[in-house]
Amino acid sequence: MEQKTTVRNEQNLLDIALQESGSILSVFELAIQNNISITATVTPGISLLCNNLSGAKEILRYYKENNLFPATGNAVDLPVDLRPLEGIDYWAVEVDFKVQ
Template identity: 45%
Template sequence: MESKVYQGQNLSDKAVEMTGSIENIFALAIENNVSITESLAIGTTLNYSGKAIKSISALFNDNNRCSTAITAQNHELIVADEGIGAMIIENTFIIG
């Protein structure tokens, strides 16, 4: 099976999309000679010859792709860390 990389996808996304399981990320990385943390170029074709979980991989198609990259546009939607770990003594953490 072969699949093209689209915008916002990394190797873990492709592992789930192509095989139906994140556990196959290592087999996918070895077969395509890439690191599991490597950024994939858009349009790169990945191959996988192992067994896939069809009930999960069949959920993905041209209109529904697995993509987990954070873009500048949706980065603003992430709630800032608001806890004692984010406080600065005598600035935002005032004892008094």
């Protein structure tokens, strides 16, 4: 019988791998089983196959016993400040800082 899990709000593929195997290393198996990229955005409510994922049994048991569902969100959506760092701590002599 196929094992499936339903994606919850703010979960990504790494969260699902951890939830279903106890290890993020199984993200590759999860991606192959579902024919998606490991960086794919997964939509809440969809079902993903998670058959025979290798992982850490003790961590998996802890997650199951405590009804834990990791949801770290989608890092792609996080705002990133790409301005260069400034100030004397970041200056380089003869590049940003002129010696006179």
